[in-house]
Amino acid sequence: MEKRKFEFGKYADMYDEKEVTGKDGIKVIVRDHIPYTEKEAMATEMAEILVMTHDNSCAFESYEFDKYEKFMIAKYYTDIDTDGVTPEEIADFFVNNEIMPEINDIIRKDYNAVDDIYWRIADAFTKTYEDDRCLTKALRTSFGFLFNGEDITKSLAQAEGVRDSLFDALGALRKIEADKEEKIDSGKVTIGGNIISFAKKE
Secondary structure, eight states, X not given: OXXXXXOGGGGGGOOOEEEXXXXXXXXXXXXXXXXXXXXXXXXXXXXXXXXXXXXXXEEEOGGGHHHHHHHHHHHHHBSOOOTTOOHHHHHHHHHHTTOHHHHHHHHHXXXXXXXXXXXXXXXXXXXXXXXXXXXXXXXXXXXXXXXXXXXXXHHHHHHHHHHHHHHHHHHHHHHXXXXXXXXXXXXXXXXXXXXXXXXXOO
């Protein structure tokens, strides 16, 4: 099969524009297709807003999904200038003007790809968060030298040094305890430098 050269850049701009009229008479221009790079940008922006970390806990802000989705649709698929506008304002505008069903009909096929990219990103965020807090991560942090193939001689030598110090301290503590027991067994205990005898008098 003979290979052909294509001008792929021109296909990104192959879209139709349709006009939607709101209940209040305002007209909105809606594109039925956006380039793949814009799909990725839209999905990533939504994921960064809706999936986040709060105080070391992963939070999926599902209750805000609807308004942010409408805002992103306005930003990427329509001629609405969203600078300085809140997601709540866009959501109210779409709902109160009853134009969301018409917009959905126009973008549905193309938006499926955006939705798919969004859920993949959101899933990756969640899995990364969970992996960072799992037991394997904790073991890697504590015993990293066992997993990364580094020379462990130095680490083991340090561990043995700590072990020897602990054994020395434990030995000294046992000797002190043994001395105390020996003194008590002999019937004499030293308190504040004075020897007190508990031996029975004959």
